[in-house]
Amino acid sequence: MKTSTAEQIDLSLPSATVIGSQVWHYREVGSTNDVCKDLASAGAPEGCCVVADAQTGGRGRLGRPWFSPPGQGLYLSCLLRPALPPDSLPLCTLLAGGATARALAEATGAAVRLKWPNDLIVGEKKLGGILTELLTPGGEPPAVIIGIGINVTIPLETFPPELQTTSTSLLAATGRPFERPALLKAILLELDSAYAAFQQEGPGAVLEAWRVYGATLGERVRAETTDGTVEGEAVGLTDQGHLVVRTGEGLEVPVITGDVVHLRGGGQPA
Numbered sequence: 001m002k003t004s005t006a007e008q009i010d011l012s013l014p015s016a017t018v019i020g021s022q023v024w025h026y027r028e029v030g031s032t033n034d035v036c037k038d039l040a041s042a043g044a045p046e047g048c049c050v051v052a053d054a055q056t057g058g059r060g061r062l063g064r065p066w067f068s069p070p071g072q073g074l075y076l077s078c079l080l081r082p083a084l085p086p087d088s089l090p091l092c093t094l095l096a097g098g099a100t101a102r103a104l105a106e107a108t109g110a111a112v113r114l115k116w117p118n119d120l121i122v123g124e125k126k127l128g129g130i131l132t133e134l135l136t137p138g139g140e141p142p143a144v145i146i147g148i149g150i151n152v153t154i155p156l157e158t159f160p161p162e163l164q165t166t167s168t169s170l171l172a173a174t175g176r177p178f179e180r181p182a183l184l185k186a187i188l189l190e191l192d193s194a195y196a197a198f199q200q201e202g203p204g205a206v207l208e209a210w211r212v213y214g215a216t217l218g219e220r221v222r223a224e225t226t227d228g229t230v231e232g233e234a235v236g237l238t239d240q241g242h243l244v245v246r247t248g249e250g251l252e253v254p255v256i257t258g259d260v261v262h263l264r265g266g267g268q269p270a
Ligand code: BTN
Pocket: 030, 031, 032, 033, 034, 055, 057, 058, 059, 060, 061, 062, 064, 066, 074, 075, 076, 077, 118, 119, 128, 129, 130, 131, 147, 148, 149, 150
């Protein structure tokens, strides 16, 4: 893994901004989440962020690789130290998704929506994703790394073949190229205000963004969890960020984590 030298960048964020108080830019890293974890272990302050032009080992949920070509995507990780019990950590993913969806929708006009728990989508195609990782078991408060990946100017035909029918980019969705620094600034500002609202008002502030940008509630879904498959209607989100699925038998099952497929007619993935 090649890691280039870091330089601190100034995005002219308001001085009270916590998320983005330090932003470290790299040309190339393995994974921005790993670099951010190293900074967290070395005592970096809450809000410290890492951004890279390219990742050679970018990863998504469930150990999947994250396609990270140079200069065409936003690869960002932010360090939080939230006072939350471990079972509420899914809320951090929802918070980051809500803030990123709002920032991108407002900055680009793209119809960005959220698929529970961590996908940013346009239509049913994946535009980006959130990877939340916990640094230290037992750390007080825990260090949480929020990784955000957005496909910005990636032409559809350059995605790996297995991603070409399921992925999109802001360029493909809108026909317009966007500058990554402006998107980075918009996302950091939204993240900061969503985090402040969460600390003052609790989970309601996070769930509100999902009422606006969420595409999963009201859908028939199939959730693959470690305990098996749950199928039914997505009817709500709990204060911990878990998805509530009402099965055909009328049972309301909270899904803590897992892969969710939106189903339309006949039980086929949309
Ligand atoms: C997913 O949809 O599965 C989550 C994708 C998260 C990708 C981002 S890119 C920046 C950060 N560094 C990583 O290695 N992954 C996240």
